[in-house]
Amino acid sequence: MAKAGRSRRAFVCTACGGESAKWAGQCPDCGAWNTLEEQVVAPAAGGGRQGREQYAGDQGVRSLADVPADEESRQTTGTGELDRVLGGGLVVGAVILLGGDPGIGKSTLLLETVARLPAERRALYVTGEESLRQVGLRASRLNVSAEGLRLLAETSVEAILEAAMSERPGVMVIDSIQTLHSEALGSAPGSVAQVRECTAQLVRFAKQSGTTLFLVGHVTKEGQIAGPRVMEHMVDTVLYFESDSGSRYRLLRAVKNRFGAANELGVFAMLDTGLHEVKNPSAIFLSRHEEAVSGSVIMVTREGTRPLLVEVQALVNESPLANPRRVALGLDGNRLAMLLAVLQRHAGVSTFGEDVFINVVGGVRVSETASDLPSLTAVISSLRDRPVPQEWVQFGEVGLAGEIRPVPNGPERLAEAAKHGFRRALVPAKNLPPKAQRPRGMEIVPVSRLDQALDALF
Structure with missing residues (x-):
């Protein structure tokens, strides 16, 4: 048995994130074959009640009758097609996961979206894949407004949350979740344990602070979002960018939405100046x-x-x-x-x-x-x-x-x-x-x- 405070080795399933003390051909949790990989797992720092209260205090048990049933107010994104897919706009505290093939336009869409938000909304764009100069060059090419948009190049989830608590943004973009790592774990960024832990911390912060959170996710060669499947259960909305090879049209599809109808479809055209919505896709x-x-x-x-x-x-x-x-x-x-x-x-x-x-x-x-x-x-x-x-x-x-x-x-x-x-x-x-x-x-x-x-x- 591993001593308290020391890292240990475990076999983690790349499909569901389940841990096993020894290797087996089949995951005992989800039944997938040949998915157990050996990883170094470190105990979470500051765990327990103290670790949970670093963002906000517990609300405790409440009666359902005491919970306000008012309809969630929505903030428009300035793009009708994106608002349609989201169910009418942005919801306070919502966590949105956006996946798609490399180069399909995920970062372009989110950069244009946060740049259109009003200044009082305060947007924070966190990039783990590009430098701030690269983001600035893309913003200049897309001719988007830079007023009110704050940028941060960071891959430590603890540093990102510290900056977010200082900035208090209304909307935050993480590009991408697979590049982040938590200092509480010893495994490499992008591993199942890291993606699950980083997502859990970001979701908890969004719910307790009321920040609308966008997470960009890489996809596998099968077209599924990389990382544990539990990540899609943790977020409120899952969006997929789709496109035929060589086509300039992009289809944004909602496969899960807690604040609107699922299977909504938004249509965009990728031009030299960025993504433009197609208001009459039938044509x-x-x-x-x-x-x-x-x-x-x-x-x-x-x-x-x-x-x-x-x-x-x-x-x-x-x-x-x-x-x-x-x-x-x-x-x-x-x-x-x-x-x-x-x-x-x-x-x-x-x-x-x-x-x-x-x-x-x-x-x-x-x-x-x-x-x-x-x-x-x-x-x-x-x-x-x-x-x-x-x-x-x-x-x-x-x-x-x-x-x-x-x-x-x-x-x-x-x-x-x-x-x-x-x-x-x-x-x-x-x-x-x-x-x-x-x-x-x-x-x-x-x-x-x-x-x-x-x-x-x-």
Whole structure:
């Protein structure tokens, strides 16, 4: 048994952060394989009650009836797309984790955000990866205002918290959490123990001081935020930056939000002068071919509270392989295989011996079931080489029995399609709105079975 006050060696799981006294092939806490790594673990300095009270006193046990239930006031960031993803703006004491690939624009977005905040809000930008000169050069390139923005280049979490208690910022940015280290631990920065401890101290400070905290997180090659998974549970909001290789458009997606709707989507364009919000993203995801082409269908999906028009393209071609390929980009590949089986069983259209490729234009990932009907009509359009007329828009879920099932928020989807000039819509019968709510000038065709939908289109 290790003596008190001395460091000890333990095997720490890189997936969950659990500790084990000896190495094993499988983590006893989370069950992951080959994730235990030997690290030097030091006892926390100033632990116990005294260590917890260095920021604020304990509030003690209170009755739920005594806790004020007033709605949280929000501070706008000056960027509509970011406010949408956050649920309306910044909340006092909220901790926001932002992840994304290297060079995608995480630091650019946060630097522009804190520079737009009013001077009385007081922003502190802490960088652990760049020098203050590098941050200044980026601010000059982005042409952002430097008034009221304070900078700190530091990697010790204790030094950062000491400076934050002196500055008392309203908003603080940590770029990035993987570069920080705590003097209470002997392991290297970026290790599971360091990331977990630094995040815990920063979250505790944000909650007790009311500071809105942004944490920038590195991602692994699988696209997950590096470090223990518990870090995403500790924060209030988790945002991911996404982009196709070579594309100038950036998608900011909320996967967790305690102060708003999850799965909200914000769209930005990366230009020479920084990130600019795209206020009408439906326009950039529609190709608008000069004439109708086979395999192309326009659908109305929904990301959070926003209806979004995207183009679904399908290519069906004779396969030279014994096992034809089923490739889906932006859609669930397993669901595509299921839909093709429904198509063969209930519509009599077989794709045996055919390669089926399906893609959502613009790099958008569609996870909702409203893409079922557009996906199948795009496949049939390509298989028969019969284009779907350009004035058509559609959405709907397809069940295993061949029925067309309704999807949420049908009237909002139709209103978005009418705003972009579409005049005919193929929708589930139960999504047919009352006459008073139908967009003017739009013909709505309700269907309840898959064969009815194919007859209406082809």
